[in-house]
Amino acid sequence: MEKPKIVILGGGYGGLVASRKLEKMLKNDEALVTLVNKHDYHYIATQLHRTGAGTAVDNKIIMNIPNLLKTNKVSFKKGTVEFIDKQKQEVLLENGDKLSYDYLLIALGFDVNTFGIPGIEEYALKIRSFRTTKAIYHHILNQFESYQSDKDPARLAFTVAGAGFTGIELVGELIEAIPALCKKYDIPVNLTRIINIEASENVLPGFDQEAIEFTTKYVKKHGVELMTSTRILEYNATDIKLDNGTSIPSKTLIWSGGVRGNKLLESLDFKLNRGRIEVDQYLRVVGTENIYCIGDSAYFPKSENSCLPPTAQVAIQQAEACAPNIVAALRGESQKEFEYHHKGTVASIGTTAAVGKVFGFRISGLFAAFMKQVIEARYLFVLGGPSLVLKQFSKTGKPYLQAASVQESK
Ligand SMILES: Cc1cc2nc3c(=O)[nH]c(=O)nc-3n(C[C@H](O)[C@H](O)[C@H](O)COP(=O)(O)OP(=O)(O)OC[C@H]3O[C@@H](n4cnc5c(N)ncnc54)[C@H](O)[C@@H]3O)c2cc1C
Numbered sequence: 001m002e003k004p005k006i007v008i009l010g011g012g013y014g015g016l017v018a019s020r021k022l023e024k025m026l027k028n029d030e031a032l033v034t035l036v037n038k039h040d041y042h043y044i045a046t047q048l049h050r051t052g053a054g055t056a057v058d059n060k061i062i063m064n065i066p067n068l069l070k071t072n073k074v075s076f077k078k079g080t081v082e083f084i085d086k087q088k089q090e091v092l093l094e095n096g097d098k099l100s101y102d103y104l105l106i107a108l109g110f111d112v113n114t115f116g117i118p119g120i121e122e123y124a125l126k127i128r129s130f131r132t133t134k135a136i137y138h139h140i141l142n143q144f145e146s147y148q149s150d151k152d153p154a155r156l157a158f159t160v161a162g163a164g165f166t167g168i169e170l171v172g173e174l175i176e177a178i179p180a181l182c183k184k185y186d187i188p189v190n191l192t193r194i195i196n197i198e199a200s201e202n203v204l205p206g207f208d209q210e211a212i213e214f215t216t217k218y219v220k221k222h223g224v225e226l227m228t229s230t231r232i233l234e235y236n237a238t239d240i241k242l243d244n245g246t247s248i249p250s251k252t253l254i255w256s257g258g259v260r261g262n263k264l265l266e267s268l269d270f271k272l273n274r275g276r277i278e279v280d281q282y283l284r285v286v287g288t289e290n291i292y293c294i295g296d297s298a299y300f301p302k303s304e305n306s307c308l309p310p311t312a313q314v315a316i317q318q319a320e321a322c323a324p325n326i327v328a329a330l331r332g333e334s335q336k337e338f339e340y341h342h343k344g345t346v347a348s349i350g351t352t353a354a355v356g357k358v359f360g361f362r363i364s365g366l367f368a369a370f371m372k373q374v375i376e377a378r379y380l381f382v383l384g385g386p387s388l389v390l391k392q393f394s395k396t397g398k399p400y401l402q403a404a405s406v407q408e409s410k
Pocket residue numbers: 009010011012013014015036037038039042043045046047048049079080081082107108109110127128129165166169262264294295296297310311312313314315346347
């Protein structure tokens with residue numbers, strides 16, 4: 001008899017944790033599992049702001065996917081998903097390959113939501129993947145290099161749109177990165193600007209007042225021009241037009257104004273809510289029996305009008321619950337309802353400060369920055385046990401800002 005085929009789309013937090021769980025749960029030869037991802041590396045998405053600012057070493061952010069799979073129960077296929085044919089139970093890849101499935105798990109992550117603001121799609125830089133954040137880093141270097149010849153002040157104005165979780169984490173890294181680059185290019189720091197624009201009244205919407213106050217004070221103390229209650233109306237690659245009638249000359253606008261489900265989901269015939277696929281209590285796509293969806297691609301209702309947020313914590317917990325449900329389905333056993341347990345949230349503001357709440361306790365400053373590292377280590381532990389934690393933490397190599405040579409910066 002032919003073995004059932006399980007296909008997992010996306011090797012991010014959700015897809016990879018689900019793959020590792022299936023490796024542990026499935027008996028040899030019980031099913032054929034294939035994990036499909038655009039690239040053969042997994043990136044730690046929660047650290048991408050560091051890649052963008054050049055404050056992290058690449059090999060700490062990306063890991064080879066086949067090396068993370070520990071058995072031959074899951075095979076890896078590098079490919080870009082283009083379409084899912086539900087009738088034929090097939091996944092079509094960009095290169096024309098087709099993969100048939102009995103059970104499908106969609107974990108294709110997020111896309112940036114630009115809310116249709118003119119010029120953002122075309123000219124703003126985006127924190128979406130390892131590649132797009134590398135592009136941010138190289139763009140910043142280019143601004144420093146070009147400034148040396150044209151002295152255009154707009155090149156030294158680094159603007160981040162959004163002071164939510166990701167925006168603040170990026171601003172925190174820029175606070176450390178920009179002075180280092182000034183030193184490297186011999187440009188006075190006081191000629192540079194870090195600007196952070198946020199439509200809400202405060203930074204870090206959703207965090208408590210103490211965290212908001214700590215963060216606001218911290219970024220302002222480090223020279224960040226924080227503009228809250230301000231909306232961006234348009235961007236044309238050189239000027240940011242604001243709703244208060246002014247504009248900012250800036251050749252760098254990094255958009256961190258929000259995320260939505262992967263755009264590919266729109267072309268698939270599933271029930272979407274705010275760009276994400278609606279799933280039931282078992283994480284099954286509404287209206288299907290054998291298709292599951294987790295992480296940023298999934299709309300898992302929290303209340304009548306809201307869903308679980310797009311976080312790594314949610315993606316990991318859903319992966320850990322979804323893999324047993326797929327195994328139960330193929331064994332003809334009953335599936336379990338997914339329950340989310342929020343353990344806390346910590347946002348970094350550079351390498352030495354952070355704010356958040358862990359298990360109900362408010363934390364801030366250096367201790368919170370340490371806790372952020374603990375959270376990262378825990379994820380590595382889930383993926384590959386203590387050996388992966390040790391391997392990743394002992395990897396050496398200087399962040400680009402310290403090691404950058406003329407060669408690298410071109
Ligand atoms: C800078 C930053 C900081 C963050 N910090 C935190 C934090 O501190 N805590 C927290 O809980 N969350 C944080 N998040 C959110 C968290 O990273 C996401 O919620 C999490 O990555 C979602 O996991 P996922 O598996 O759904 O998607 P992802 O991890 O995005 O994985 C999706 C995968 O699918 C692949 N893919 C996409 N399209 C295709 C295609 N067509 N074909 C093949 N493969 C494809 C991608 O390459 C990727 O590997 C942060 C996000 C960012 C950007």
